[in-house]
Structure formats: C-alpha cells, structure tokens
Amino acid sequence: MAKQKTSRTVWLRRVVQTVFLLVFLYLFLQTAFHAGGTAGKGIGFFFDIDPLVLLTVWLGGHAAAAALLFSLITAAVTLVFGRWFCGWICPFGALHNLVSSWRGGTNKQKIDSGGYTGWHRTKYYVLIAVLIAAIVGANLAGWIDPFSFFYRSMTMAVFPAVNAGLQHFFDWIYRWNPGIGSARLTLVTEPLYRFLRHYFLTLGQPRYFWSMLFGMLFGGVIALNFFRARFWCKYICPLGALLGLTGKNPVLQLKTDPALCNNCRICVTDCQGGARNGGEAWKPSECMYCWSCQSACPSDAISFKFEIPGAKVVESQNRRQLEKVGVSENGK
Amino acid sequence: MANKVVRWIANFFNPPKDAGVDLKRRHVVSAAVVGLGGGWLFHAQPSERNADANSGVRESAPNPALIRPPGALAEAEFLAKCIRCGECMKACPTNAIQPAALEAGLQGMWSPVLKMTIGYCEYKCNLCTQVCPTGAIAKMPLEKKQKVRMGLAMVDKSRCLPYAYGKACYQCQEQCPLPKKAIWQEDATVLNSEGEKIAVKLPHVDADLCVGCGTCERKCPVTDQAGIRVTSVGETRNPGNQFTWRDRYSG
Numbered sequence: 001m002a003k004q005k006t007s008r009t010v011w012l013r014r015v016v017q018t019v020f021l022l023v024f025l026y027l028f029l030q031t032a033f034h035a036g037g038t039a040g041k042g043i044g045f046f047f048d049i050d051p052l053v054l055l056t057v058w059l060g061g062h063a064a065a066a067a068l069l070f071s072l073i074t075a076a077v078t079l080v081f082g083r084w085f086c087g088w089i090c091p092f093g094a095l096h097n098l099v100s101s102w103r104g105g106t107n108k109q110k111i112d113s114g115g116y117t118g119w120h121r122t123k124y125y126v127l128i129a130v131l132i133a134a135i136v137g138a139n140l141a142g143w144i145d146p147f148s149f150f151y152r153s154m155t156m157a158v159f160p161a162v163n164a165g166l167q168h169f170f171d172w173i174y175r176w177n178p179g180i181g182s183a184r185l186t187l188v189t190e191p192l193y194r195f196l197r198h199y200f201l202t203l204g205q206p207r208y209f210w211s212m213l214f215g216m217l218f219g220g221v222i223a224l225n226f227f228r229a230r231f232w233c234k235y236i237c238p239l240g241a242l243l244g245l246t247g248k249n250p251v252l253q254l255k256t257d258p259a260l261c262n263n264c265r266i267c268v269t270d271c272q273g274g275a276r277n278g279g280e281a282w283k284p285s286e287c288m289y290c291w292s293c294q295s296a297c298p299s300d301a302i303s304f305k306f307e308i309p310g311a312k313v314v315e316s317q318n319r320r321q322l323e324k325v326g327v328s329e330n331g332k
Numbered sequence: 333m334a335n336k337v338v339r340w341i342a343n344f345f346n347p348p349k350d351a352g353v354d355l356k357r358r359h360v361v362s363a364a365v366v367g368l369g370g371g372w373l374f375h376a377q378p379s380e381r382n383a384d385a386n387s388g389v390r391e392s393a394p395n396p397a398l399i400r401p402p403g404a405l406a407e408a409e410f411l412a413k414c415i416r417c418g419e420c421m422k423a424c425p426t427n428a429i430q431p432a433a434l435e436a437g438l439q440g441m442w443s444p445v446l447k448m449t450i451g452y453c454e455y456k457c458n459l460c461t462q463v464c465p466t467g468a469i470a471k472m473p474l475e476k477k478q479k480v481r482m483g484l485a486m487v488d489k490s491r492c493l494p495y496a497y498g499k500a501c502y503q504c505q506e507q508c509p510l511p512k513k514a515i516w517q518e519d520a521t522v523l524n525s526e527g528e529k530i531a532v533k534l535p536h537v538d539a540d541l542c543v544g545c546g547t548c549e550r551k552c553p554v555t556d557q558a559g560i561r562v563t564s565v566g567e568t569r570n571p572g573n574q575f576t577w578r579d580r581y582s583g
Contacts, residue, residue, distance in 0.1 A: 031463055033425040037474065039462045043419065047465035053415055057466045060412035065467040124355055125363035132367030137408065138374035138439065140367075142415030152442065155418035156431060207450065208421065209430050210442075248353050249343045285353045308336040309343055 007295035013087065017094035024091035028154055029200065046091065046147045051075045051246075052130075052239040053148075056141040059134040075246050082250035083243045086233055087272060087288030092150040093233055097272060097290075099222055100229035111268045113228060115277035119235050120286055127241035146232070146239050149221070156208040157215035163201055170196075230272050233288070244285035249309050254287060254294075256280045260301035267293035267302060374411065377437040394573035396563035398435045399446040399544065402453060402480040403461040403470045406569045407436070413468035416442040420460035420469060426451030428546065429460060444469075446482060448546030448562055453482060455509035455545060483544030484566040485514070485537050492559035494532040498522040504535050504548035504560045514541035515548065515560075535560065539575070542566075 023045070030040025044067060047053050051071040058064040074085055086093050105113075126144065133140045142148045170193040178185045208214070224231035233240050258280055265278030275287035294302045401420055404410050421429045421444060428451030431442040444460070446453060458477040461469050472480070485504075493499040505515040517533035524530050537560070544562045552558035567573055 028422065031419055031422045033423070033457065033459060037457055037459070039423050039459045043463055044465035047415070047417065047419075053466060057413050057415070061409055061467075063467070064413075065465065068466070121353075121355055121359065124353060125359055128360060128363040129367035129370070132364045133371035133374070134412075136368060136371035136374070137412045138371040139412050139415060140370065142417060143442070145415055145417075148415045148417040151422075152416060152418035152431075155422040159422075204427065206422075206427055208427075209433065209447070214431075245353060249340060251340075308333075308340050 007291060009291040010295045013291060016088050017091075017097065020089050021091040021094040024150070025154075028151065028159070032202070046151075049074045049089075050145065050147050050239060052127075052141055052145050052242050055242070056130060056134040056139050056145075059131065060137050060139045074243075078243045078247040078250075080251045082247035082252060082284050082287055082289055083240065083273070084247075084252075084289045085243055086237075086240050087290040090146060090233075090239075092146040093230070093288070095150070095222070096225050096230045096232055099225040100272070103226045103229065107266070107269050110229075110270070111265045111278075114268045114271050114274055116274050116283050116286060120274060120283075122235045123237055123241040124245070126236060127238040127245075130238050141238065144236065144238055146237050149218075153214050153218035155206075156211045157218055160206045160208065160211055161215065164205055166196060166201060167205065228274075229270075230288075233272070234274050234286070248285040250284050251306055251308055252289070252304055253284070253307050253309060254282045255303050255305050255307075256282070257301045257303070260299045261297075262299055262301075264298065266296050266298060270296060374439045375408070377439055394564055394570065395435055396565065397445070398432075398440075399448075399483045399546075399562060399564050400567070400569065401429055401444050401446060401460045401469050402458070402477045402482055402543075403464075403472045404444075404569055405468060405470060410468050410569075411436070411440055411443065413466045414443045415466055415468075416444075417465065418442075419463040419465060420444050423459040423463045424451065425457060425459065426454055426550075428452050428550075446546060446562075448549040448558075452546040452550040453544075455547070479543070481543045481566050481568045482546075483562045483564045484539060484542050485544060485546070485548050485560050485562045487535055487537060487560050488558075491554050491557065492535065493553065494520075494522070494534050496559075498524045498530045498532060500530075500532055501553060502533060502535075503551050503553055505533075507547050507551040509545065509547055510541060510543070512541060514538045514543070539566065 027040065027043045027045055031043045032040065034040060048067045048070040050068075051074050054064055054068040054071045057068065078085060087097075130141050130144070170189060173189045174186055174193075179187075221232050221236075228234065254276075256279065261279065263279050268276060268278055270290075270292040272290045272292060273283075273286040273288040275283045275285075276293065289304070291304070294304065398407075400407075400410065401424075405413065416431070418431070421431065428446050428448065429444045430447040430450060432440050432445045434441070435445050436443055455478060456474065458472055458474050461472040461477055464471075487495070487504075489495040493501040502517070505513060505517055508515045515535050515537055517535055519531065520534045521529045521531055544564075544566065546562045548560045549558045549562050552560055564570075565573055565575065
C-alpha cells in the first residue's frame with residue numbers, strides 16, 4: 001500500500017496549531033513588567049476561551065471575571081464542530097501532538113494501541129470530580145486544567161531553565177572568547193545575546209520553589225506521549241472531557257463510505273484522539289478533527305460532512321431492530 | 333429541519349449507542365463522591381477559616397507565612413477561584429510571588445504566596461492584580477492596591493542589629509517605600525561588648541501605616557532570617573486575622 005500524501009487540510013491544521021502555540025509562548029513572554037507599570041495586552045487569552053475555567057470559577061466562586069465569558073464561544077463552536085478546539089487551537093494539545101509524532105513503533109503497534117478503549121473514560125471521571133468539588137466551593141481544576149498546567153510549567157520550570165541555560169551559554173562563550181586574530185566568535189554571539197536580553201531573557205534569573213517538581217511533572221506528562229499518542233488529551237484532560245461532552249453530537253461528522261472501506265485500519269495509525277477502531281464506527285466525543293484519518297485512508301473512504309445528527313437516531317434504531325433479530329452492522 | 337434540530341437536542345440525552353460517552357454508572361458515582369468528599373474536606377481546613385471579627389472568638393488558625401498577593405480575596409473565595417496558573421508568578425517583577433507548598437494546606441498547594449526572602453511587593457506595581465485571569469486576585473488600580481495590607485512587619489529584637497548588637501543600621505527605615513514611612517526610629521543608647529555607650533536608632537513599626545510589602549525584610553542585612561519580618565496578621569482580606577485589640581477598640 002503506497003503511503004498517502006499528507007492532505008492539505010492536515011497541513012492547514014499543523015499551521016494553525018503552530019500559530020496558536022506561538023501565540024501562547026508570545027503571550028507568556030508578554031506577561032512581564034512593561035513601561036508604565038502595565039502587563040502585556042491580552043495575556044489571559046487562553047484562559048478566557050477555556051470553558052472549564054469559567055465553569056469551575058463560576059460554580060465555586062459564584063462570580064467570574066467577565067472576560068471568561070469568551071469561553072462560551074468555544075462551547076458554542078464545539079456544539080457544532082465537536083472537539084475541534086483540541087485538535088486545532090489548544091497549544092498544550094499542539095505540543096502533545098508534536099511529541100507524539102516522534103514516537104516510534106510500527107503501524108501495527110500504532111493501530112493496536114491507537115483506538116478507543118475504556119481508559120478514555122477516565123478524563124470524564126476527572127471532570128466529574130472537579131465539577132462536583134467546584135459546586136461545594138473547592139477549585140481543583142487548576143491542578144489539572146491544561147492551560148493552567150502548561151502555563152504553570154512554563155513559568156516555574158521551562159522558562160527559568162531556558163533563561164539560566166542561555167545565560168550560562170553566552171557567559172561561557174564570552175569568557176572562552178574563541179577566534180582567530182580579531183575575528184572572534186563573540187562578534188556574533190554578543191549582538192545575539194543583546195537581542196535576547198532585550199526581548200527574551202529576564203533581568204534577574206527567575207527562581208521558584210518546587211521548580212524541579214514542576215519540571216518533572218511537565219516532563220512526565222510530555223513523556224507519556226511515547227506510551228500513547230496524546231496521552232494527556234485522551235485520558236486525563238478535564239477540558240477535553242468537557243468539550244467531549246459538549247461536542248458528543250456534532251453537526252460536522254466523520255463519514256466512512258462502507259462501499260470503499262476495506263477495513264485496513266490505517267486510519268487508526270495517526271488518530272490523535274483514539275476516536276475509531278477502523279470500519280464505520282466513530283466516537284465524536286473523542287475525535288479531535290485532526291483529519292489524519294481522512295489523509296491516511298488509502299481508499300479515500302473517509303470524509304467530514306455537515307449533517308444534523310438527528311438522522312443518526314433513525315440509523316441507530318434500525319440497528320437496534322437488526323440486533324433484535326441477531327444481525328449486527330459488522331456482520332458478526 | 334426543526335424536527336431534526338429537536339432530535340439533535342434529544343440525542344444529547346439519549347445518544348446513539350456507539351456514539352455516546354459510555355460512562356459506567358458506578359464510576360460516575362465514585363468520581364462524584366471523590367469530588368464531594370474532597371470539596372467538603374476543603375472547608376474543614378484550618379487555614380481557610382475567616383473568623384467573625386466582632387465575636388471576639390479566635391476560631392481561626394491563620395498561618396503567619398500565608399501572605400497572599402495584594403488584592404487576593406478572602407481565603408475561601410480565593411481558593412474557589414484560583415486556578416494556580418502561575419500568571420501572577422510570571423508577572424511579578426521581584427519574583428516574590430511563589431507557589432505555595434503547604435502554607436495554605438494541601439488544598440492550597442501551588443497557589444500564590446509572597447516570599448520576602450526571594451522578593452518583595454513593589455509599591456509602584458500592581459501587575460498581579462492585572463493579570464489574574466479568574467479574579468482570585470481582584471483587579472485594582474495602583475492607588476487602591478497601595479492601601480491593601482498584605483500583612484505586618486515586626487522587628488525581631490534578637491536579630492535586629494541596633495537592638496541585639498548595638499550596630500548602627502537604618503536599612504529598613506530607609507527602604508520603606510510608603511510616602512509616610514511605616515518605620516520610625518527611636519534614639520537610644522546601648523552598651524557594646526566593651527561596655528561603651530553607643531548611640532543607635534532603634535526601628536519601630538507603625539502598625540497603622542505598614543502594609544506588609546516586605547521591602548524591609550528583603551533589604552535587611554540579616555539575610556537568612558531577617559531582623560524585621562512580615563507575617564500575615566492584619567491582612568485586609570481576613571477580618572479573622574487581626575490584632576484582637578484592634579478589632580475590639582476600633583470596631
């Protein structure tokens with residue numbers, strides 16, 4: 001089977017994910033002291049579009065910052081487009097996606113481990129515990145909300161480490177001062193250092209208690225991607241669960257043409273959410289709309305179509321009737 | 333069309349078999365019990381109590397080390413809103429805002445606390461109140477933030493250089509950023525180890541002026557455990573964490 005060319009939609013998705021990851025990092029760096037005693041503009045953007053933050057803060061605190069209402073847009077879009085947010089917008093998801101793409105293994109291993117399992121339910125139980133706790137006034141969401149987790153890890157582990165590392169590196173080059181005659185390496189590194197110093201590095205080294213712990217947690221969560229692609233998104237993320245529940249019946253639907261599908265299950269190889277096990281069955285609540293399956297399908301059997309999912313009830317009723325007489329769709 | 337939309341909505345409650353989120357009922361109940369139990373346990377922690385200031389009953393057990401950033405809500409509300417995202421810690425220009433270990437109990441883990449050994453609350457800065465995405469630290473203009481008490485500085489006479497060693501030192505008084513200094517000095521004569529009389533200025537904190545910003549503690553030449561230190565008593569956000577005499581006599 002010839003390897004399919006990656007589709008334009010997948011490339012578009014990768015570009016969008018990269019843009020949002022860069023926006024996240026830019027806003028992160030903007031969260032600092034600026035002239036006039038102001039923090040950067042729009043730095044709360046990702047929290048403002050996070051419906052889990054809105055929900056837990058509102059349930060627990062009975063009031064929420066008005067900007068958090070932007071997350072209702074996310075929820076409304078999810079009603080129609082499913083967990084599109086996870087696959088296209090979420091910067092933490094983009095990072096997991098990137099790391100997942102480096103994992104090894106044969107296609108067969110990826111297919112065997114990439115489908116829907118009962119473990120996908122874990123994140124819904126996490127969500128339920130978090131929401132019930134919020135109702136009685138305890139906000140546990142922060143420990144495990146993806147943007148909180150990512151931002152906190154960046155603040156307390158990644159950025160201080162990068163800052164210290166770059167500082168040490170440029171100090172080392174400066175002291176060593178390699179070169180021939182008047183052509184010194186510092187002629188290149190010093191302007192670069194001044195540039196970084198101006199736009200990126202902080203005046204003093206940021207230091208946080210527990211930064212090793214945050215680094216280990218962050219590294220651990222990232223490393224889980226080598227065990228299962230997008231492990232965090234599939235099994236842990238309570239925001240993913242909330243969007244999964246919101247978008248479990250989306251209007252944008254994945255359709256598999258049974259006449260074309262030969263059940264080769266190539267579509268499962270790079271399925272990011274584990275939303276399908278091959279064939280026609282599809283879990284909208286797990287689908288991140290990454291279009292990988294559509295791109296990978298050698299028979300072009302997969303497409304995404306807008307369809308009000310009411311018709312599905314009829315189909316399902318038909319199925320139940322068929323099951324009553326002992327016939328299932330798979331013919332088993 | 334309308335019919336289809338109605339069925340679409342109905343599908344949320346009774347989804348098709350293969351497409352729904354097939355949670356197990358006993359696991360849902362277990363998760364709910366964990367959330368409920370955890371949530372209730374939250375409210376049974378000592379640090380959260382905001383005792384009624386007028387009752388005179390010292391029910392609460394405020395932690396002296398639990399110094400929240402300026403504008404932080406009362407502890408119960410604060411913990412209900414804080415998502416421990418770290419924005420305030422990233423924004424703080426002096427690095428004073430640190431993730432809590434157990435200062436606020438296990439339930440307050442990683443929430444922001446001020447550590448004056450690392451930094452101090454800069455008087456002309458309100459970045460943490462600007463950046464908090466959830467309102468756990470309320471938005472505050474600078475003039476208002478400058479009047480918020482985070483705690484109170486107290487001189488440790490056994491560690492303060494003029495008190496303990498008869499050395500001349502004015503650091504805390506000089507560094508106090510308030511327009512009217514919250515530290516005043518008493519002219520005094522003390523004996524050194526040779527028995528000689530030495531004129532020193534002994535620092536005193538004016539409890540009505542001090543906002544607990546920690547600049548004095550950070551700048552104190554006694555570096556490990558300063559000769560003047562801020563604790564959370566007197567913090568604006570908690571009427572249960574005041575001098576009881578102040579509550580009783582100033583209403």
